[in-house]
Amino acid sequence: MEWQLFLLAVGTHFLALLSPGPDFFLLLNTATSRGVRAGLWTTLGITLANAMYVAMAALGVRGLESHTVAYVLLYWGGVVYLLWLSHAFLTAGLQPVVVGVKGVMSGGERRAFLLGFSSGMLNPKNGLFYAALFAALDTHHASDAVQLTAAIWMPSLVLAWDACVVWLFTRPRVVARFNRYQAVLHKLSAVVILGMALAMAYGFWA
Numbered sequence: 166m167e168w169q170l171f172l173l174a175v176g177t178h179f180l181a182l183l184s185p186g187p188d189f190f191l192l193l194n195t196a197t198s199r200g201v202r203a204g205l206w207t208t209l210g211i212t213l214a215n216a217m218y219v220a221m222a223a224l225g226v227r228g229l230e231s232h233t234v235a236y237v238l239l240y241w242g243g244v245v246y247l248l249w250l251s252h253a254f255l256t257a258g259l260q261p262v263v264v265g266v267k268g269v270m271s272g273g274e275r276r277a278f279l280l281g282f283s284s285g286m287l288n289p290k291n292g293l294f295y296a297a298l299f300a301a302l303d304t305h306h307a308s309d310a311v312q313l314t315a316a317i318w319m320p321s322l323v324l325a326w327d328a329c330v331v332w333l334f335t336r337p338r339v340v341a342r343f344n345r346y347q348a349v350l351h352k353l354s355a356v357v358i359l360g361m362a363l364a365m366a367y368g369f370w371a
Contacts, residue, residue: 174298177361180354196331204331206274207281214285216320222295243297247362255355301365
């Protein structure tokens with residue numbers, strides 16, 4: 166059961182990654198205006214920010230277990246956030262991805278890395294999202310091994326996916342196909358995230 170919940174959590178995380186957000190467009194802008202190398206440095210910055218949020222979420226949920234009111238507030242805050250995110254995916258107006266967007270970006274790899282790190286850390290939705298996922302794992306009494314695996318898997322997936330974005334989404338044929346199926350992807354993401362929110366709500370009372 167706990168590994169099934171793990172698969173649901175990482176599946177929810179993966180679908181959220183597939184839907185374009187601020188990090189996605191930063192990567193696209195960096196890669197098309199500065200090249201793949203700069204895009205990969207930006208990827209490393211984003212990955213580090215996500216890894217820090219994952220660590221804070223995992224340790225924070227554990228630390229709040231003995232503080233019942235704070236834990237309940239965090240838990241149901243996560244449920245509400247996932248419900249909102251599901252609704253946002255269903256109702257969002259889709260914007261097609263365009264290759265060749267020119268951005269102004271001075272400096273080298275260090276600047277690219279710091280831009281990626283800032284983008285990840287200054288997005289509070291990242292913290293809420295990871296807190297919700299780890300609260301779900303904790304409430305269902307997932308073992309330390311499962312939670313550690315999730316904590317390693319999620320930043321690793323961010324690194325792999327963002328590197329793919331840098332390489333793939335500078336190719337017009339890939340972007341055209343992505344734009345064609347973007348609406349389906351958003352709806353699928355909404356359904357899976359809604360399922361995660363419902364599983365959290367059920368698990369709290371079960």
